[in-house]
Amino acid sequence: MSIDIDPLSDDAGLAVTDHIENTQFEVYTDRTVEPRPNPADAHYFPVDASVTVETASVEIPRVAVVETRDGDGALLTRGDAYDMPPGTYHVGIDPAPTKLYLAFEAGFSVSTTDRTTRIDLDAPSEVALGFRSLHQVPAGTVETPTDPESLMDAVSLLGSALQTTSPERSFPTLRGHPPLIGPGDELRVPDPIEPPDSGVRIVVPPTYERLYPVVSLAYYFAADVVPGEAPRIEGDGWTHYLEPDFERRTAEVLRQSFHLDCLARTEGFYPVDLHERQATDVDLDWGRLYDLPLAERLGEYLAVPFERVEPELPQWTLTTDVRPDPGNVEMLPFVAGELSVVRSPETATPATASEGGGVGFFRGPDGDPAPVPASTGPDEFVRGAAEPEPVRGADAPADRGAVPADADFVRPEPVDTVEHAWVGDGVPLDANKATLDAYHRRLEAGAVEQSRISVLVVCNDEQMREEGAVADLYGLRDMVQFDIEVRHDLTRAEMREALRSDVDFLHYVGHVDHRGMQCTDDYLDLTDEELDVGVSAFLLNACQSYQQGEALVHRGSRGGIVTLSDVANSPATQLGRIIARLMNTGFNLRTALHVAKRELITGHQYIVVGDGGTTICQSRSGVALVLNLRDHGTDCWSLTAETYPNGPYGTGSLTYLNLDSDNNNHIVPSKITAKKVSTAEVEQFLNMEDTPIFHDGELTWNDSFDGLTDLG
Template sequence: MSIDIDPLREADGITVTDHIENTQFDVYTDRPVEPRRRPESDHYFPVDASVAVETGAIEIPRVAVVETRAGDGTLLTHGDCYTMPDGTYHVGINPAPTKLYLTFDAGFSVSTTDRTTRIDLDAPGTVGLGFRSLHQTPAGTITAPTDPESLMDAVSLLGSALQTTSPERSFPTLRGHPPLIEPGDEFRVPERVEPVDSGVRIVVPPEYRYLYPVVSLAYYFAADVVPGDDPRIEGDGWTYPLEPGFEARTAQVLRQSFHMDCLARTEGFYPVDLHERETTGLDLDWGRLYDLPLAERLGEYLDVPFEAVEPELPQWTLTTDVRPDPENVEMLPFVAGELSIVRSPETVTPVEDDGGVGVGFLGGADRSSARATRREAPAGGIGLGDDEFVRGGASAAATRGADASAERGAVAAQTDFVRPEPVDTVEHAWVGDGVPLDANKATLDAYHRRLEAGQVEQSRISVLVVCNDEQMREEGNVADLYGLRDMVQFDIEVRHDLTRAEMRETLESDVDFLHYIGHVDDRGMQCADSYLDLTDEDLEIGVSAFLLNACQSYQQGEALVHRGSRGGIVTLSDVANSPATTLGRIIARLMNSGFNLRTALHVAKRELITGHQYIVVGDGGTTVCQSRSGVALVINLRNENKSGWDVNVGTFPNGPYGVGTMTTLNLNQDGSNHIVPSTINITSIDDEEVASFLDLENTPIFYNGELTWNDKIETIKDRD
């Protein structure tokens, strides 16, 4: 069983361990309990594990929304403060590290503090607790020849993972992970992968450059993908052309249809107050649309011009460039499962072919970034100051290590950089040969590790900070930034000047996050006695995720991923010490707050122009821990007219809280749910409420455009 439920040792309640997602959390009761197994069928929604306890109260250590249904499943109410009379109830609590459901026969009340959610029964009794892992496992692996027409048959089965064809499939927990695809001589489909007859067909020429961009549509629409000359989407009695502008139109279809499903789903099992539904300019019969079969509903969606929908669409989260090569077919289910916008560029600009325009910091020491912070770099690049050095020097005066290579300004000759076309999304991933500037270098082995069921041996999160240079000890203080969380336990260790043997042992150990501070060059990672080159060494890597905050650390980081890590942040060029230290501290804060690698680097780039020297390698969705909100929040705060605070909150999908999740802000002026991703604007909030809101969670705050944190906000306000 993937979920274990055990009594707490030092408090009253139970601890819930999800061995698939590697999460653990506590549920508190008002008395000691001994959980006993109960049938999973006790609960209205499906669960993986079910127990019953005798208690008068249930409390979880996070602010959540409590949804109450009658015994027959009818939704009665939801919120964070209300009472209900005697009755039989099914209760859901969200967010939680797993789906959490209660069932009991009693009147009850719901209350929240700034850190907890509590349900008090009118009289103690039996409470059933059900838990479902948020992990989504593929039903199997489809084997197919890699010619485009055979792959069309495989892509047509991606939608078999959908748990419904209703608009509720816009919830991430009702989509399921698509089946995997692997090359083979014959087309074979596992028994558990069964096609869904949605009535939607996608017609494209049998070429990779046409097939790859429609994989997210094929998955979300459970569509049959068939060969044809004119790219189009078809239903019974309607056709929607995908030309001109094929890739742009596929992206528009995904964004428009998904948004309209989120609006229509409020007519179904979840008739909640949804901000996007309340503010939409679309005058449509949403109840009728909800009841239509998928193909008919999609046809009516696409009758609405995209220009009429576009103003209310949020910035989409992810674009993935998948080069139109047969060796990239195994990445397609992962890309589709993230509902990524997909492009398939036939050509790409090598960095050395553009004359250095826009390359920024690659190419020489005169373009290193000693003092760059936010916004713009001076014309002609950013030079090193007299008191600055890079993390792998170009001269005896600048280096940290006696024998550093003299060829330190440029990236290793065997590394081919490519410049993908810019994207309109928050995040950008790249699948194919070459090292992409400003994009996540996604790799298949890292994505497969996302699916591996790891066993939880301890509830604590292990963070190891390694500093292998005396001059960089300031960044070693990031250890103080990890573990700034209530209800999440960290084991944090700082080690200095590791030898080559000690570094090998460290990399092979079971560490959740490695924060490396030191030198890297073409000989590998600098250690106290020599260098450790991960591209040559045969290591079994145990480190799950990492930041290699050193010069030109891409190849060493790529080797970590190939040998066992899920993903990490690396550098593409020399990095000067001061901005590298600043970035390291920002990343430490963000990973501690539950951000994934891609979103963390996105936030860091807003603050530091030198952030463009870094990219993510491997699975950019990797997190170290979950945020209290589930989703990732970035707060923009202004108080320009002194009449009240203006709060702008960006919400980003994160871990199991994917695209289509709902979130609410704990602000009196905003009582609605919001779709993730979204940008939420609230104005004229008084000092007391803003202070209370910021105290709820450790989140990044851009105060008048400058990055700060909840525990630092008073310091920066005092400077104004």
């Protein structure tokens, strides 16, 4: 079973561990309980595990919305403070690390504090608690020839993962993971894979450059993809052309249709007050649209000029560049499953030494090293060789060490999304180098032996001990248990053992040069050694650690953050501390680095390798949240919250701010602005969870922000 439910040892309640998602949380009761298994059909929605306990209250340590349905499943109400008379109820609590449902017969009340959500029953009763993992796995692998026209048949099957064709498929839990695609001599489709008949067709020329950019559309529309000359989307009685500017128009279709689905779904099972529905200036009959078949609904969406909805569209989260190569077909289901905007660049712009750009890892035309990054002080040094050298590994052979001198660096075209991934040959500047093996490990995440989150900080240089103090930043969480270990001056054998261990996050501080990672007795070159890697995610905060990090991903890690250049020690220490706090707060690798780059220009010397969506824990509120604060005089603030999809709380999730000045729900991702917020309300809001804050353009955190004291 993927979910374990056990009595708490030192409190009244239950400990819930989801071994697939590697999440844990506690549910509190008013008395000690002994959970008894009961049938999953005791709940209105499907669950993976269910138990019954006798209690008069249920409490979780996070602020959530409680949704109440009657015994037949009809929605009665939802909110964070209300009373219900005696009756038979199905209750859902969201967000929680798993889907959490209660079933009982009793009157009850819902209340929240700044840290908890509580349900109090009128009297002690039998309560069934059901839990469903948010993990999603593909139904199988479609084998196909990899020429573009044959591949169209496989791409047409991506939508088989959709659990509905209604607008509710804009919720991440109702989309499902697309089936995998693998090369084969003919099309072979496993029995469980059968796409719904959505009535949508996507017509594109049979080339990789035109097929790859429509994979997210094929998935989300459950569309048939067929060859044709003029790129277009068709339904019964309507056609929407995708030229001129094919990739831009394809991205617009994805963003517009998804956004309007999120508005239309408020007519269905979840009739919430949605900010975006109030703000979007289109005159559409949402109730009628909700009831239409997918193809008819999509046709009406696309009849609305994109310019009408564009002002209200959030910044999309991810753009993925997939090089038009048959070797990249296996990545398509993962790209589509993330609802990524997809481009397929025919050529890759090489990054050359003459471009500069503030990245100091290129060699000049005569083979001399590029300049060391600017120092921040007279005693500054770079994290390259242990000996005082201006640049690490000037005599490094091309086939060993970190990034070889003749590495194929590419400079992708800029994106207007938060995150950027690159699939194909080349080392991308400022983008996540995504790899197939890392994405497969996302699916293969099996049962864990422990329910605690393990972090290992390794510092292999005396001069860098300051960053070793990041251990104090991990574990700054209520209700999440961390095992944190700090080790110094490891030998090669000890470093091998550390890499082999089942650690959720490795934070390495030290030197890297052409010989590999520095240890006390020699260098450990991960590109040469036959290593057994158990570390799930990592930060290799050392000069030019790209190739060493890439080797970790190839040998077992899901993903990590690495450097492409020599990095000066002081800014590297700053970045290491920022990443530590963001990962501890629940950010994934890509978004954590995105936030760090806002604070430090040197963040552009780092990229993510592997699965950029990797997290080590969940944030308290589910989504990743960044606050922007501006003061407007005494006791008056403007607050903007940027929310990012994260882990199971993917694109299309609902979120809201616990502020009196904003009682609407919002779509994730979103940028939520509240004006004229009092100091007292801001202070209460900041006390809810560990939160990164940008104030006057500088990054700080809620536990060290003194602006309220100065102005309140």
